[in-house]
């Protein structure tokens with residue numbers, strides 16, 4: 001009998017919130033989610049608010065994630081942040097391969113193939129984002145795109161570590177657009193991703209958590225989170241207000 005997968009609700013703040021805004025948010029969030037059980041909660045603030053959020057969430061059920069990371073230990077990489085810099089301040093993990101980083105900042109699958117194992121080696125939980133564009137879906141290329149991203153981005157992760165990766169299926173056409181994948185589309189893509197992981201390791205496929213991301217809101221969260229291959233959500237817009245984020249956490253709680 002496989003261990004049940006604990007759902008994770010992670011809020012990607014993108015380039016929103018000063019340290020003062022982040023403190024106000026966490027002050028409003030913690031009492032709202034304190035009694036929820038059976039769910040892990042993550043916030044992904046901008047780099048400059050990470051330390052403050054680690055301090056303010058200590059002893060709570062909220063984990064703090066970065067939004068990106070370099071794979072190298074150190075070096076001439078202006079503007080980048082190394083894995084050891086995140087662990088030094090007790091950050092729990094990091095988003096990797098968000099479509100905005102891929103599109104706007106040139107993050108490649110080749111780099112991600114180094115970043116995902118680098119995160120794991122440092123004890124950081126990677127949330128690896130994958131997903132197709134609207135044109136790829138219309139062309140019938142969704143599975144080809146997911147296969148290519150999953151196979152390449154996880155290519156250097158040892159089989160016994162694969163189950164520690166969190167994968168976020170984020171159809172790019174649903175991010176920040178108000179369009180949500182239908183439950184059928186989301187389930188089909190997440191089941192396909194799990195099967196891809198299963199080609200490497202059946203045990204990892206059973207333990208890997210697959211999140212859905214793309215316009216998750218309090219009113220659609222419960223339906224998406226009830227799907228068998230969806231183990232949580234990566235939330236953008238609705239994670240910026242404590243009330244809506246707490247409602248999504250509540251939808252995932254026991």
Ligand code: PEP
Pocket residue numbers: 012170174175176177178213214215216234235236237238
């Ligand atoms: C995201 O940016 O990861 C995301 C899912 O955004 P939104 O919820 O706003 O669509």
